[in-house]
Amino acid sequence: MLSILPVRGVPEVRAGHDLAALVAARARLLDGDVVVVAQKVVSKAEGALAWPAPGEDRATARRRLAREQAVRVVADSPDALIVETRHGLVCANAGIDASNVPDGALLVLPEDPDGSARALRASLRRASGSDVAVVVADSFGRPWRTGMTDIAIGVAGLRPIRDERGSPDRQGAALEVTRTAVADELAAAADLVRRKADGVPVVVVRGFPYERDERAGADLLQRPPAEDLFRRGRGGVADALSGRAPAADAALDPRAPDRVDLDRVAAAARQVGGPGVQVSVGGGALFVTGGALDAGVAAGAAIAALADLGYAATRRAPQPGEQAATVVVRPGSNR
Amino acid sequence: MLSILPVRGVPEVRAGHDLAALVAARARLLDGDVVVVAQKVVSKAEGALAWPAPGEDRATARRRLAREQAVRVVADSPDALIVETRHGLVCANAGIDASNVPDGALLVLPEDPDGSARALRASLRRASGSDVAVVVADSFGRPWRTGMTDIAIGVAGLRPIRDERGSPDRQGAALEVTRTAVADELAAAADLVRRKADGVPVVVVRGFPYERDERAGADLLQRPPAEDLFRRGRGGVADALSGRAPAADAALDPRAPDRVDLDRVAAAARQVGGPGVQVSVGGGALFVTGGALDAGVAAGAAIAALADLGYAATRRAPQPGEQAATVVVRPGSNR
Numbered sequence: 001m002l003s004i005l006p007v008r009g010v011p012e013v014r015a016g017h018d019l020a021a022l023v024a025a026r027a028r029l030l031d032g033d034v035v036v037v038a039q040k041v042v043s044k045a046e047g048a049l050a051w052p053a054p055g056e057d058r059a060t061a062r063r064r065l066a067r068e069q070a071v072r073v074v075a076d077s078p079d080a081l082i083v084e085t086r087h088g089l090v091c092a093n094a095g096i097d098a099s100n101v102p103d104g105a106l107l108v109l110p111e112d113p114d115g116s117a118r119a120l121r122a123s124l125r126r127a128s129g130s131d132v133a134v135v136v137a138d139s140f141g142r143p144w145r146t147g148m149t150d151i152a153i154g155v156a157g158l159r160p161i162r163d164e165r166g167s168p169d170r171q172g173a174a175l176e177v178t179r180t181a182v183a184d185e186l187a188a189a190a191d192l193v194r195r196k197a198d199g200v201p202v203v204v205v206r207g208f209p210y211e212r213d214e215r216a217g218a219d220l221l222q223r224p225p226a227e228d229l230f231r232r233g234r235g236g237v238a239d240a241l242s243g244r245a246p247a248a249d250a251a252l253d254p255r256a257p258d259r260v261d262l263d264r265v266a267a268a269a270r271q272v273g274g275p276g277v278q279v280s281v282g283g284g285a286l287f288v289t290g291g292a293l294d295a296g297v298a299a300g301a302a303i304a305a306l307a308d309l310g311y312a313a314t315r316r317a318p319q320p321g322e323q324a325a326t327v328v329v330r331p332g333s334n335r
Numbered sequence: 336m337l338s339i340l341p342v343r344g345v346p347e348v349r350a351g352h353d354l355a356a357l358v359a360a361r362a363r364l365l366d367g368d369v370v371v372v373a374q375k376v377v378s379k380a381e382g383a384l385a386w387p388a389p390g391e392d393r394a395t396a397r398r399r400l401a402r403e404q405a406v407r408v409v410a411d412s413p414d415a416l417i418v419e420t421r422h423g424l425v426c427a428n429a430g431i432d433a434s435n436v437p438d439g440a441l442l443v444l445p446e447d448p449d450g451s452a453r454a455l456r457a458s459l460r461r462a463s464g465s466d467v468a469v470v471v472a473d474s475f476g477r478p479w480r481t482g483m484t485d486i487a488i489g490v491a492g493l494r495p496i497r498d499e500r501g502s503p504d505r506q507g508a509a510l511e512v513t514r515t516a517v518a519d520e521l522a523a524a525a526d527l528v529r530r531k532a533d534g535v536p537v538v539v540v541r542g543f544p545y546e547r548d549e550r551a552g553a554d555l556l557q558r559p560p561a562e563d564l565f566r567r568g569r570g571g572v573a574d575a576l577s578g579r580a581p582a583a584d585a586a587l588d589p590r591a592p593d594r595v596d597l598d599r600v601a602a603a604a605r606q607v608g609g610p611g612v613q614v615s616v617g618g619g620a621l622f623v624t625g626g627a628l629d630a631g632v633a634a635g636a637a638i639a640a641l642a643d644l645g646y647a648a649t650r651r652a653p654q655p656g657e658q659a660a661t662v663v664v665r666p667g668s669n670r
Contacts, residue, residue, distance in 0.1 A: 001338055001339065001340050001341075001528070002338070002339035002524075002527055002528050003336055003337070003338055003339075004336065004337035004338075004339070004524070005336050006336075075564040077564055079562075080564065082564065089479075090478075090479040099513075139513075139515070142477065142516075142558075143425075143478055143558070143563065143564065144424075144425040144557065144558050144563060145486070145516060145519065145556050145557065145558055146496060146514065146516065146555065146556055146557065146558050147495075147496045147497075147514045147515055147516030147517075147519070147556060148513070148514065148515055148516065149515070149516050149519050149520050149523070150520070151480070160482075161481060161482045162482075162530070164530060178434075178474075178483070179481065179482045179483065180474070180482055180483055180484070180526065181477075181480060181481065181482030181483060181484050182482075182527065184480065184482070184484050184523070185484050185485070185523040185524065185526055185527050186527065188484070188519070188520040188523035188524060189337075189339070189520065189523060189524035189527060191515065191520055192337055192517065192520050192521065192524060192540075192543055193336075193337050195497070195499060205527075208527055220481065221480050221481055221482060222479065222480065222481065223477075223478070223479050223480055223481050227414075228478065228479060229410040229412055229415065229417065229478065269635070272635055272638055272639070273635070274650075291627075292626075292627035292628040292631065293627040293628070293630065293631040293634075293660060294631065295628065295631060296627060296628040296629065296630060296631020296632040296633075296634070296635060297631040297632070297634050297635035297638070297650060297660065298631075298635060299628075299631070299632050299635060300604070300607055300608070300631060300632035300633060300634060300635025300636035300637070300638075300639070301635035301636065301638055301639040302635070303607055303632070303635075303636055303639075304607070304635065304636040304638075304639030304640055305639055315632060325628060325632065
């Protein structure tokens with residue numbers, strides 16, 4: 001049996017507050033407990049605040065700061081700005097909060113959530129005498145599902161992934177893909193005993209037999225870019241142009257995302273250019289010949305497909321009267 | 336306090352087994368409990384099986400069946416086939432399982448997971464005398480995170496989303512976006528007390544103050560297509576071509592996904608075509624003039640950008656010697 005215990009009575013946290021002391025005074029922690037702490041109070045205790053510029057409203061300031069703090073814009077619509085943060089998290093508004101923050105400020109993510117978790121774990125050990133694991137939790141949206149769930153953005157003392165690959169199933173056959181993101185499930189479970197408005201930022205999960213790990217962090221929960229099937233354009237336009245099923249077979253080899261399949265792009269461009277067009281591939285370039293307009297159409301489609309795949313592709317300036325177009329791909333330009 | 340209680344000793348479930356009786360004989364259920372049941376045993380009890388064709392291995396059969404059962408291929412790579420199922424779920428292999436299934440069979444999703452949840456809830460009421468809610472849980476991957484977490488694919492008796500929009504925050508300001516997918520969090524919490532190989536398909540969550548709802552189902556957890564920022568190509572190539580930040584501003588209005596912003600596509604195409612090219616928009620078409628090769632390049636880029644946005648765009652056949660290209664968008668073709 002597992003118990004999920006809200007820690008009640010934690011006061012409004014301000015910069016410099018000792019979070020471990022606030023928790024230890026209100027909860028009797030036991031060895032093996034997992035202490036799940038909302039990102040908000042971690043950021044508040046660390047003073048991770050930002051302010052709107054003079055005359056700037058909070059929503060505008062949040063969008064501006066999210067862009068500034070992003071390493072990559074993943075999607076941008078009037079309703080949501082989804083970015084990858086420098087921590088590697090993909091989330092709305094770079095995780096910047098505007099509610100439950102006093103004095104008109106905005107709350108940004110901790111500088112190093114795994115470091116915050118490790119520091120809190122050490123402080124809780126001193127304050128309570130107990131050996132606990134710590135999860136820093138934040139509410140994230142999901143691409144295809146409504147509502148948010150809490151996930152782990154920082155972890156200390158436990159292995160965030162439970163790897164059951166290789167265990168036999170009950171028929172003795174090897175289990176296929178079974179890596180469970182237990183740190184995310186711990187964050188979600190903790191979220192069940194609080195509401196955003198009720199001031200229960202700390203929850204204790206008791207009875208979960210986690211694998212101890214002194215070094216693992218929540219970064220293990222981030223999918224490496226080479227395995228990300230939803231990076232912009234992957235397998236998109238080249239397939240759309242070639243009339244294949246939507247997103248059938250990625251044009252980029254997922255195990256070598258730096259190597260674009262120029263033959264695939266050439267085939268797509270040839271189809272758009274029409275029957276009078278020839279497209280050949282060599283030395284990182286596409287050579288297009290045919291009637292000028294048709295060759296141009298094929299070259300333009302190739303440039304677009306390559307751009308969509310994240311490559312910088314340019315057209316070599318044609319000589320006057322030339323009925324050929326050369327599209328040059330800058331090697332490695334998709335990084 | 337919330338308790339997560341594994342129901343131990345449930346035998347291997349076969350088609351026609353009475354799941355409610357198996358559970359009620361092994362757990363004392365109380366009014367207000369949430370019974371979280373793994374999809375696997377629901378599918379097994381319902382006999383939701385499929386078999387490989389003669390000579391076909393299980394992995395190949397699974398991929399074939401997943402394609403057959405999909406309403407939309409979302410991503411297809413050598414490592415994963417991500418589809419939208421007829422239920423509206425976006426998941427790998429249409430949720431078809433090949434481990435822990437006897438006799439070489441494959442296990443498919445229940446025909447109607449919300450209906451399965453409702454039926455099980457009614458049976459549990461009869462078998463135990465207690466008024467419980469039911470969640471049917473399955474393990475799903477996530478685009479940007481490693482590992483899987485359990486989510487709710489079927490729900491009966493509780494409202495799957497807790498809507499806190501409109502509640503004041505602790506400073507009295509309106510909370511921004513706070514809709515919590517509690518049914519998904521219940522599924523995740525339940526998953527913490529079992530491993531895939533240990534035969535604990537049923538878990539009781541006790542003490543969660545859910546909102547009763549006799550009609551709501553897990554379909555409420557599915558994001559409507561118009562709000563899906565990660566449908567293929569949305570905001571992709573047109574922005575890449577126009578030199579904006581990756582995916583900055585969607586070219587499609589998310590509130591009217593059927594209306595493509597042709598002006599945005601025209602601006603991108605003009606840039607690719609070069610300074611001698613003019614692109615104008617009217618009546619669902621782009622008109623491109625300029626030197627033949629340049630105009631062709633612009634038209635080809637426009638066709639690619641529109642294809643990437645999911646539109647069928649074609650070139651009107653040019654007259655001999657014509658130095659203009661017309662790109663026609665078929666209205667509504669992105670559906």
